[in-house]
Amino acid sequence: MRIMHVVLTPRHSGAEMLAATLAEVHTSTQFGVVGVMGINPCEDAFGPVWAKLKEQGVWCASPDRLLGRVGRLHFIRSMLRDFLPDVIVAHSVIPAAYARLALKFTTSAVPVVTVMHAATNDDYAGGLLRLSERILKRDAAAVVTVTETAANNYRLRCGVPRRLLTIPNGTDLDRFAFDENARRRLRAEFEVDEGVSVVLQVGRLSPVKNQAASVLALKDMLRAGLSVELWLAGLTEDPSYGDALKRLVEQHGLSGKVRFLGSRPDVAALLCAADVYVMPSEREAHSVAMIEALANGVPIVASTIPVFEFALRFPGVVTVDPASHRDYAASITKVLSAAHGRHQRDLTQYSIAHVARRYAALFDEVTSRTRFGADTAREGVT
Structure with missing residues (x-):
């Protein structure tokens, strides 16, 4: 499976780090070929993370300069043609909107999974964003929230999407163990x-x-x-x-x-x-x-x-x-x-391995659904 993560700006922030860590895990476990695309240029401080991803075999791309709206759509479309993903994972509202719009200018029917990351847990509180999501909602194969509050707010603002589930964030627990x-x-x-x-x-x-x-x-x-x-x-x-x-x-x-x-x-x-x-x-x-x-x-x-x-x-x-x-x-x-020093905490449910398995199951689900839809269309099944 070819998995493309799309983030706004490759930088040290929650959404971007989750995308990078998922890309690492799915690459190392040979679940698929993974890419991470930034719509904006990669920030200098994120350079070491970007370089490490490339060393591990993750396909990485971002523009050399800030692009306007039309430029972003052209860039995304070009990168999608180069990578040919089976599933697109768009982290946060702006990448989600651009990824779905860019697909409209192609002939592919790639499923898009939107992951909501807003600190407010209310990603579509703004009227313009809410309107755009209502228009583009049918183009999302699934919407993932990191809290149940965010899921409830999505239903309130935008209605019920094709698939809505909550997957709490996780991280590489061993990497952050005390040393x-x-x-x-x-x-x-x-x-x-x-x-x-x-x-x-x-x-x-x-x-x-x-x-x-x-x-x-x-x-x-x-x-x-x-x-x-x-x-x-x-x-x-x-x-x-x-x-x-x-x-x-x-x-x-x-x-x-x-x-x-x-x-x-x-x-x-x-x-x-x-x-x-x-x-x-x-x-x-x-x-x-x-x-x-x-x-x-x-x-x-x-x-x-x-x-x-x-x-x-x-x-x-x-x-x-x-x-x-x-x-x-x-x-x-x-x-x-x-002065207790460090505490022992069982964080198994927040391990990135656990979280990555949940995302992998979702990717299997939405790509299977797309393949079934294509097959039934060819057979004339309604």
């Missing part, structure tokens, strides 16, 4: 003494990720006499918010205590170096970053949003409303003082 050597190496590289506690937050710099709450909590912890620093890893999605964060850091005299690490390919090592992982997000889908942190065993302090409730089943996870930075700081401090 003492990685911890020592990275802390030495950053010149962080073992007596200093590292608070890590991973996520794009955006108001929805709420890094400002972590900065304010750090201020409170330092005032209480803790030896601690904050690492913020993630691409800058909102430059104005990134600038505001840096001003907030300077305003409170925290410049030597906050590290803006940018987009990083070594999140697994960052998790090993950290003493606590924080997620004060205002909204999330089924966060891949949360699963990575759970796999590492690091203590976690997260916001009290419903999507994080699943994590409370595991040891070493605390939720708090970060709107009160004092309560947020107190929760982080309590976790640090507990």
Whole structure:
């Protein structure tokens, strides 16, 4: 089977990392020939991931420059002709719309699986997107959501598609397991003494990720006499918010205590170096970053949003409303003082192998349905 994943921009973000990891697994298990196509150019920080995929035999393609709407359609159409997929997996609403539109300019009847990733769990809340989905819905062989909330919202906004199912995200659990050597190496590289506690937050710099709450909590912890620093890893999605964060850091005299690490390919090592992982997000889908942190065993302090409730089943996870930075700081401090080290967590259901098997079963289903439809059409069956 030839499987084509389509993402908007190859970068360190949940949807893109899921596509890349699924491509790795399905290639290594010889389930099929796999490709990953970006509609926008690959971000430099994602280059190592892109290169690794190619080394493992994954077909990768993205344009050299940003394209307009018509240019995107031409590019996708050209790549589909080169790769000749049996199934297209479009991650998020924009790739889903472009992939289905591009197919209309070909003679192929390739099934398209749309995967919804919006942090709001309400991908089609916008009127224009909702209208486009209602028009294109019949061209989707299946719609996958990462939470049941997102599935319910899809039905509410767009009606019932041909196939709708929920497949929670997963990750390579072994890749994110705790490694003492990685911890020592990275802390030495950053010149962080073992007596200093590292608070890590991973996520794009955006108001929805709420890094400002972590900065304010750090201020409170330092005032209480803790030896601690904050690492913020993630691409800058909102430059104005990134600038505001840096001003907030300077305003409170925290410049030597906050590290803006940018987009990083070594999140697994960052998790090993950290003493606590924080997620004060205002909204999330089924966060891949949360699963990575759970796999590492690091203590976690997260916001009290419903999507994080699943994590409370595991040891070493605390939720708090970060709107009160004092309560947020107190929760982080309590976790640090507990000094439990790493926690053992059974995440089998969130392993990428398990998730990949569920996607493989879906791909078999939709391609079989397409083949049956073609056969019956040839036989004149109605």
